[in-house]
Amino acid sequence: MATNKEKQGNEQFQLGAFLTKYSMVIALVIVFILFYFLTDGRLLYAQNMSNLLLQNGYVLVMACGMLLCILTGGNIDLSVGSVICLVGGVAAVLITNQGFNIYLTILLCLFLGLAAGVWQGYWIGYIRIPPFITTLGGMFIFRGFGRLVLDSKTVSVQDTTFLNIFTAYIQIPGLDNGERILSPLVVGILVVIFIFYRTVSSRANKEKKGYRQNSALADFGRTSLISLVLLAYCYLLSQYKGISVMLLWVVAVCLLYHFITSKTAFGRYFYAVGGNEKATQLSGIDTNKVYFIAYANMGLLAGLCGLLCLARVGSVNGATGTSFEMDAIGSCFIGGASAYGGSGTVSGVIIGALLLGVINMGMSIMGIGDSWQYVVKGGVLLLAVIFDVVSNRKSGK
Amino acid sequence: MADVILEMKSITKEFPGVKALSDVNLVVERGEIHALIGENGAGKSTLMNVLSGTYPVGSYTGEIFYNGELCQFKTLKDSEAKGIVIIHQELALIPLLTIGENMFLGNEKKNKMGHIDWDMTYNEAEKHMRQVGLNESAQTLIKDIGTGKQQLVEIAKAFSKNVKLLILDEPTSSLNDEDAKMLLDLLIEFKKNGLTSIIITHKLNEIIYCADKATIIRDGSTIETLVKGVDEFSEDRIIKGMVGRPMDDRYPVREHKIRPEVGLEIKNWTVYHPLYHEKIVDNKISLKVHKGEVVGISGLQGAGRTELAMSIFGKSYGTNISGELYLNGEKIELKSPEQAIRHGIAYVTEDRKTNGLILEESIRFNTTLARLDKVCQNNVIDTTAEKSVAEDMTKAMGTKTPSIEQKVGNLSGGNQQKVLLGKWMFTEPNVLILDEPTRGIDVGAKYDIYCLVNQMVEEGKSVIMISSEMPELIGMCDRIYVMNEGELRGELDAKEATQEKIMSFIIRATEE
Numbered sequence: 001m002a003t004n005k006e007k008q009g010n011e012q013f014q015l016g017a018f019l020t021k022y023s024m025v026i027a028l029v030i031v032f033i034l035f036y037f038l039t040d041g042r043l044l045y046a047q048n049m050s051n052l053l054l055q056n057g058y059v060l061v062m063a064c065g066m067l068l069c070i071l072t073g074g075n076i077d078l079s080v081g082s083v084i085c086l087v088g089g090v091a092a093v094l095i096t097n098q099g100f101n102i103y104l105t106i107l108l109c110l111f112l113g114l115a116a117g118v119w120q121g122y123w124i125g126y127i128r129i130p131p132f133i134t135t136l137g138g139m140f141i142f143r144g145f146g147r148l149v150l151d152s153k154t155v156s157v158q159d160t161t162f163l164n165i166f167t168a169y170i171q172i173p174g175l176d177n178g179e180r181i182l183s184p185l186v187v188g189i190l191v192v193i194f195i196f197y198r199t200v201s202s203r204a205n206k207e208k209k210g211y212r213q214n215s216a217l218a219d220f221g222r223t224s225l226i227s228l229v230l231l232a233y234c235y236l237l238s239q240y241k242g243i244s245v246m247l248l249w250v251v252a253v254c255l256l257y258h259f260i261t262s263k264t265a266f267g268r269y270f271y272a273v274g275g276n277e278k279a280t281q282l283s284g285i286d287t288n289k290v291y292f293i294a295y296a297n298m299g300l301l302a303g304l305c306g307l308l309c310l311a312r313v314g315s316v317n318g319a320t321g322t323s324f325e326m327d328a329i330g331s332c333f334i335g336g337a338s339a340y341g342g343s344g345t346v347s348g349v350i351i352g353a354l355l356l357g358v359i360n361m362g363m364s365i366m367g368i369g370d371s372w373q374y375v376v377k378g379g380v381l382l383l384a385v386i387f388d389v390v391s392n393r394k395s396g397k
Numbered sequence: 398m399a400d401v402i403l404e405m406k407s408i409t410k411e412f413p414g415v416k417a418l419s420d421v422n423l424v425v426e427r428g429e430i431h432a433l434i435g436e437n438g439a440g441k442s443t444l445m446n447v448l449s450g451t452y453p454v455g456s457y458t459g460e461i462f463y464n465g466e467l468c469q470f471k472t473l474k475d476s477e478a479k480g481i482v483i484i485h486q487e488l489a490l491i492p493l494l495t496i497g498e499n500m501f502l503g504n505e506k507k508n509k510m511g512h513i514d515w516d517m518t519y520n521e522a523e524k525h526m527r528q529v530g531l532n533e534s535a536q537t538l539i540k541d542i543g544t545g546k547q548q549l550v551e552i553a554k555a556f557s558k559n560v561k562l563l564i565l566d567e568p569t570s571s572l573n574d575e576d577a578k579m580l581l582d583l584l585i586e587f588k589k590n591g592l593t594s595i596i597i598t599h600k601l602n603e604i605i606y607c608a609d610k611a612t613i614i615r616d617g618s619t620i621e622t623l624v625k626g627v628d629e630f631s632e633d634r635i636i637k638g639m640v641g642r643p644m645d646d647r648y649p650v651r652e653h654k655i656r657p658e659v660g661l662e663i664k665n666w667t668v669y670h671p672l673y674h675e676k677i678v679d680n681k682i683s684l685k686v687h688k689g690e691v692v693g694i695s696g697l698q699g700a701g702r703t704e705l706a707m708s709i710f711g712k713s714y715g716t717n718i719s720g721e722l723y724l725n726g727e728k729i730e731l732k733s734p735e736q737a738i739r740h741g742i743a744y745v746t747e748d749r750k751t752n753g754l755i756l757e758e759s760i761r762f763n764t765t766l767a768r769l770d771k772v773c774q775n776n777v778i779d780t781t782a783e784k785s786v787a788e789d790m791t792k793a794m795g796t797k798t799p800s801i802e803q804k805v806g807n808l809s810g811g812n813q814q815k816v817l818l819g820k821w822m823f824t825e826p827n828v829l830i831l832d833e834p835t836r837g838i839d840v841g842a843k844y845d846i847y848c849l850v851n852q853m854v855e856e857g858k859s860v861i862m863i864s865s866e867m868p869e870l871i872g873m874c875d876r877i878y879v880m881n882e883g884e885l886r887g888e889l890d891a892k893e894a895t896q897e898k899i900m901s902f903i904i905r906a907t908e909e
Contacts, residue, residue: 209781265769265776272766275755282713282744282752283767283820284735342757 020391024336024351024384031355035362042365043358046239054312056357057250058305062328063349064257065301068294070332071270073277073341075131077295079138080302080328083116084321085146087306092155092316095162102161106307113303116142117296125292147318156315166249166311169241181242188234192227199223246308253301258346270294274341330377331356334384355380402427402562402593408459410443410452417443418457418617425562425595430588432604433597435614435639441597444614445564449483450476480561484551486570490539497522497535500554525553529583545576552583563594569603570699581607599697601632601904613638636900648872649844651851655875656688659726660859661742661828666720668708674716678704680883681720686828686859691850693874693891694863695899701883702863703747706830710744711737724828738767743826745817747833747863753817756806760798760816761787763805768824790819795845811842818849829853830861835869847873867896879903
């Protein structure tokens with residue numbers, strides 16, 4: 001009897017842990033289903049699903065950079081939207097008005113973003129000006145420069161080389177032609193094969209070294225679920241234009257930052273600084289440099305975002321990028337990053353960004369205006385953080 | 398019949414796992430200055446917190462009688478309403494507010510309309526300030542007056558609360574001798590007007606100077622109360638009461654194999670305060686530690702020991718550091734903790750929660766942090782190697798934990814200390830600096846840590862041990878340096894060291 005009870009308690013505990021760990025994934029699924037019905041299924045149209053990632057691609061890229069800033073202690077970068085405006089403006093002017101070489105322009109613009117980040121990172125990391133103030137200053141300064149460059153006009157870009165680098169849909173000869181698009185399916189199947197291979201090899205590795213591992217059901221169940229979602233998404237892509245280059249950029253950035261934060265020594269230092277800066281310093285780590293890199297990197301990614309936005313929208317004006325940083329910050333916090341720093345993952349941030357994206361898109365399809373979208377987005381952000389704080393308090397942290 | 402103002406009867410106070418006070422009795426007569434003395438952690442401050450209601454009734458056992466009536470204080474406000482005011486060691490003043498604002502903080506002078514009457518506030522404030530001999534304007538900001546005057550503001554604040562029983566927790570620890578004497582004279586002056594004070598202090602000369610009685614607390618129990626004019630009332634007598642605990646076999650035996658080579662040596666090491674650039678924290682200190690030797694540094698809190706250690710450890714404390722540092726006989730300069738670690742120096746902090754560990758992270762994360770490169774290839778962490786390192790270190794340290802993925806914040810103090818030690822063992826140091834390595838941990842964990850120290854020196858490494866527990870230093874060290882007020886005041890061979898000798902070095906220094 002007693003053992004039975006114990007077992008039951010154990011299972012319940014695991015369920016609770018499962019719910020806490022995947023709470024945001026579950027929330028995403030619930031919100032998705034909710035909007036699926038509210039929009040009479042229109043949410044799941046191939047075009048909408050394809051656009052979901054493309055529309056929010058820039059948010060994901062920014063959020064990866066913002067995560068590093070937030071990890072260092074809940075610090076945010078308010079200047080991202082302005083850097084996007086400046087970089088987008090410079091790119092548009094160079095390409096359209098000056099006829100500059102496209103590749104040179106892209107390099108120059110990324111460098112410009114990085115320079116903006118280095119400027120702020122220097123003050124924050126080495127002079128210890130509070131990030132809020134530094135980036136608030138940057139927000140005004142870069143917005144102003146952006147407007148100066150644009151001369152208060154809207155500048156559009158039609159250059160196909162430039163647009164192809166960021167927004168074209170991939171056409172693989174033999175797989176894709178005007179009528180049928182197979183490349184997403186092929187890519188999807190290859191990725192699924194790869195993740196199954198990774199699961200099997202990692203289990204075998206753990207087995208060999210005698211490490212504790214999850215049950216086969218849990219591991220393969222998880223892999224299968226991810227594969228299923230992936231394949232379904234690839235199928236939808238194949239129904240609408242195929243894979244966009246933009247998607248590749250976004251996926252590449254997410255994978256890179258996932259790798260940096262989870263596998264590299266330098267990535268770990270962000271968590272260490274956010275967890276306890278003094279202890280990190282006494283462990284021989286240059287914490288000034290950690291802050292510096294976080295903000296320099298944010299600048300670089302904002303530069304990339306500037307180019308992505310320019311290519312997607314096709315033009316840039318003095319208001320481009322306004323309050324974009326708030327979407328990135330919101331995604332991080334909804335995705336479980338701690339407002340005090342030291343915890344948060346790229347996968348969580350992706351979930352957070354998608355949650356916001358689904359809400360946006362669902363409400364747009366339903367024809368609900370901007371004003372209500374703001375109210376709902378704000379509410380979701382607050383709810384997510386309240387949930388996080390309260391559940392942490394319960395678990396006795 | 399003596400006029401007793403305060404009687405605390407068999408007070409017992411427990412914290413999780415620790416008995417801070419056990420059956421403590423204290424009787425204070427009206428109009429006397431009563432000194433409370435004991436080593437760090439003996440329970441003096443805890444007792445005063447019980448009295449003031451900081452620890453509410455019910456969280457301790459025993460009874461408090463004040464003016465003959467039983468008191469059951471639930472908050473600080475309750476005791477203040479009766480005229481019991483406590484002034485803490487760390488002043489509770491807000492630097493950017495004025496003296497007047499600070500004096501009536503939380504107790505603001507309001508007019509009939511319900512908003513603050515500033516004229517009355519400053520008028521009242523200045524009235525009380527004159528009582529303690531402060532001639533400043535009440536509108537002066539706290540940050541613009543020195544610590545000595547800030548201490549007086551605290552007392553003036555107590556007067557504004559109509560104080561009958563004033564408790565001062567180490568009031569002179571941050572004052573220079575002149576300010577300290579002025580403060581004590583002021584207390585003697587107030588005594589004539591009928592004020593009763595309880596003063597907690599380490600400085601025995603001050604007790605001799607101003608106190609009428611002295612109650613000695615040791616290990617959470619009252620040992621005795623000495624009365625001036627009745628008992629022998631001297632520093633020697635008080636020291637005997639303070640340290641007279643029996644020494645048991647609490648330290649593992651080691652063969653003393655000190656090698657002639659010097660592991661680390663500093664000469665004329667001077668460190669200035671990082672914020673107050675003119676203040677010297679460590680003044681011309683020279684000391685050395687041989688290979689295979691454990692050297693202790695004794696002294697009271699604030700003697701400059703931690704600051705010394707941290708300044709050696711890659712200048713992680715202080716400014717304008719001068720002096721020479723020799724490692725294995727070679728003169729070097731260490732500019733950052735990273736360089737210190739590379740040169741085989743490890744500093745295990747006294748404050749594991751604030752300066753040592755990342756509590757939100759796992760044992761694994763913490764263990765490898767100081768030398769993450771050792772488990773990295775091309776800057777990418779080899780998780781397999783990292784796990785096995787953490788497993789090995791956990792075993793070697795005897796850390797009790799369900800897994801290496803356990804959050805360090807969830808471990809007990811002793812186990813946290815072992816994780817911290819493991820972290821520094823992983824850096825493979827040749828010179829290990831331990832700062833209060835056994836603070837706040839249980840006897841078993843202490844013994845384990847002593848064994849680790851012995852193991853280190855048997856391998857020919859050098860250990861510097863900073864501790865406020867004198868028995869620990871006498872039990873573990875080969876030589877002991879005594880520091881006070883930023884200076885080296887003596888050096889003792891551990892064989893001939895006694896607590897009285899160490900204490901007398903400290904006292905002598907204070908008297909100067």
